[in-house]
Amino acid sequence: xIDQETIGLLLKGVNGVTWQSVVMICVSFVLFxxxxxxxxxxxxxxxxxxxxxxxxxxxxxxxxxxxxxRVLYEVGVENELYPLLIxxxxxxxxxxxxxxENPKFVLLGAAGQFGIxxxxxxxxxxxxxxxxxxxIGIIGAIDGxxxxxxSGILAPDMLGPISVAxxxxxSLVPIIMPPVIxxxxxxxxxxxxxxxxxxxxxxxxxxxxPIIVTVMVGTLVPFATPLIGMLMLGNLMKESGAVERLxxxxxxxxxxxxxxxxxLAIGSTMGGEKFLQTQTLYILILxxxxxxxxxxxxxxxxxxxxxxxxxxxxxxIGAAGISAFPMAAxxxxxxxxxxxxxxxxxxHAMGANAAGQVASVVAGGVVLALMGAG
Amino acid sequence: MENLNWGLQMTVLGMGLVFSLLALLWLxxxxxxxxxxxxxxxxxxxxxxxxxxxxxxGAAAPADDAVPAQxxxxxxxxxxxxxxxxxxxxxxxxxxxxMRRQAAPLVxxxxxxxxxxxxxxxxxxxxxxxxxxQPRGR
Numbered sequence: 175x176i177d178q179e180t181i182g183l184l185l186k187g188v189n190g191v192t193w194q195s196v197v198m199i200c201v202s203f204v205l206f207x208x209x210x211x212x213x214x215x216x217x218x219x220x221x222x223x224x225x226x227x228x229x230x231x232x233x234x235x236x237x238x239x240x241x242x243x244r245v246l247y248e249v250g251v252e253n254e255l256y257p258l259l260i261x262x263x264x265x266x267x268x269x270x271x272x273x274x275e276n277p278k279f280v281l282l283g284a285a286g287q288f289g290i291x292x293x294x295x296x297x298x299x300x301x302x303x304x305x306x307x308x309x310i311g312i313i314g315a316i317d318g319x320x321x322x323x324x325s326g327i328l329a330p331d332m333l334g335p336i337s338v339a340x341x342x343x344x345s346l347v348p349i350i351m352p353p354v355i356x357x358x359x360x361x362x363x364x365x366x367x368x369x370x371x372x373x374x375x376x377x378x379x380x381x382x383x384p385i386i387v388t389v390m391v392g393t394l395v396p397f398a399t400p401l402i403g404m405l406m407l408g409n410l411m412k413e414s415g416a417v418e419r420l421x422x423x424x425x426x427x428x429x430x431x432x433x434x435x436x437x438l439a440i441g442s443t444m445g446g447e448k449f450l451q452t453q454t455l456y457i458l459i460l461x462x463x464x465x466x467x468x469x470x471x472x473x474x475x476x477x478x479x480x481x482x483x484x485x486x487x488x489x490x491i492g493a494a495g496i497s498a499f500p501m502a503a504x505x506x507x508x509x510x511x512x513x514x515x516x517x518x519x520x521x522h523a524m525g526a527n528a529a530g531q532v533a534s535v536v537a538g539g540v541v542l543a544l545m546g547a548g
Numbered sequence: 549m550e551n552l553n554w555g556l557q558m559t560v561l562g563m564g565l566v567f568s569l570l571a572l573l574w575l576x577x578x579x580x581x582x583x584x585x586x587x588x589x590x591x592x593x594x595x596x597x598x599x600x601x602x603x604x605x606g607a608a609a610p611a612d613d614a615v616p617a618q619x620x621x622x623x624x625x626x627x628x629x630x631x632x633x634x635x636x637x638x639x640x641x642x643x644x645x646x647m648r649r650q651a652a653p654l655v656x657x658x659x660x661x662x663x664x665x666x667x668x669x670x671x672x673x674x675x676x677x678x679x680x681x682q683p684r685g686r
Contacts, residue, residue: 277577284563284570291559298555307555379584386576394569533570540565544558 190232194446201444202227205338214345217430218318218437222338225441236442243442246435251333251443254326256436257319258404263429264319264531265408266421268499270383272525273532274375278479279491279522283529285475286495287537289314289468293460300456305329308541310457313340314464315534316347317497322440323401324538327547334443335454339461347501350462351493354469355509359489363480365513366488368522377413384410391536397547398539405535469493472526488519494526497534503527 182189205223209216228236229243236243250256273279294311302310309325309332321340325333343350355364384406392399411421476492490510494502503523510519623630 274577274581277574277581280570280574280577281567284567287566288563291555291562294558295552295555298551304551304554307551308558373581375581376584379580382580382584383577386580387573390573390576391569394572395565529570532573533566536569537562537566540562540569543565544562 187232192232192446194450195230195232197450198230198444198446199227201449202230202441205441208342208345215341217433218341219345221434221437222341222441222444225438226444227441228438229442229444230446237445243438247439247442250432250435251322251326251439252330254323254400256432256439257323257326258400259432260319260429260436261401261404261535262408262411262424263426263432264499265384265405265410266412266425267429268405268409268412268528268531269524270409270528271375271380272521273528274379274383275371275373276522276525279495279525280529280532281479282472282475282492282495282526283531283533284495285492286468286472286497286526286530287315287533288471289316289464289466290537290541292467293464296463297456297460300460302453302456303329305545305547306332306453308545309336310460311464312336312538312541313343313457313461314468315497315537316340316344316465316468316502317531317534317538318344320401320497320534320538322436324541327542328545331448332453332457334440334449335457336461337440338444339458343461343465344498344501346465347498348505350465351469351502351505352509354466355473355490355493355506358470358473359477361513363477363489364510365517366480366485367514367517368486368488368491368519370521380413381410384413387532391539395536395539395543397542398536401535401538402532405531465496468496472496476526488517488522491519491523491526494523495530495533496527497530499527499531500524502530 202223205219205226208214209219209223225243228234234243235241238244250259290311291314292311293314294307297307297310298304305328309321309329312321312324313336315321315324318337318340322333322337325336329336388399388403388406391402408421408424411417411424472492472495473489474492475495476487476489479492480487480489488510490506494506496502503520503526506523506526507518507520510517625633
């Protein structure tokens, strides 16, 4: 009654198991562990882990032509919709007030993008193509949506490892930043107290800020328009106070839903055959280097500002010129407080951190412009 | 080697562009912040409100007038000091509670919606039923 063919059909799944899929299933377990136990970016690493697991189960129907994971990928990752929608939510959650109080900190954000280009050079040395090197470099923006957006355009085949690297390192800010800061600053520098300006930021200025940034960046770097436009749209909605429901929806329901879809879609790109290559290891190492270089460049630049201003800038805040908002600023505050418990640097660091957000988007647009893509 | 040259060019151009764009943004923001300073007239307009507040406060607590002008600015609510408004609010609530206790039976001393007693509507209905002037059974 049960012939060989029936047994073959019953065991189709077991027969479809490959060593790559087993390894990738283990990788998904690691992602689950990081998200659930270690609490590293759980909102994204958990769905990525789930997508990775589901895509690597043998003969997964979810990855068929009309499978859910494939559809999610085509709907939002292939055409860059998800990262842009997430940017609306980020804009609605970000307060650019500390940056407006100290506009000169915009330059700290620019310094925090050095890692992008130095990593690009390193990737070229390792034999990656120009597009691949630029995509790996963009991990140095320390900005998940920007990394996904740029690498989705320049090197879609490397989207999985780049996204995992970008989000993993973002969550490792409290671990990666302190050694870099300690290595590059003295105890006296870390103890520098910075005065706060008494400038009052009017509501009109807060509303004008996103409009000015969009028009300026959009005109000068059209490739950055989608990124900066969506980020600033979210911020305009927040600051105007006119569309409270939309602001709440963007920063909660829409952002949560898109994060789930994005995580699953990214995870589904982590197929064993594609992911388990030497280049994945290179991407992860280069991403880590990019992060370190960003922090170091930021601290160096803040040291220069400190020298120019005659000792009025604490170099720690330079490390906050990356996009990991607001974690980077919090780490800076903690380090400053370790030297002097009364030192309250948080709002200065938040200013540099907000600048890092804008700068990473600008840098993403510049990379796309220089690569002639978009 | 060719790739490396290209990479170096990208680095110089890229960082140059990022810095230039953000420096321009810094300049623009500085201009906007300079132009959009809070006008001085607004502060002078606010003065009568502060005077009214001071007068009200003076009536409520004459001893406060003795406090010199360098005392820190107090938070205001609709032209009145916030602590004065809070005191008025507490006094009003206390007064309402006292009035309710004095003017009504026990059930009415509890706020509507409380689970401690039946609703005021129900309690009133029950009281009317019990203390009806009409003979029972009619």
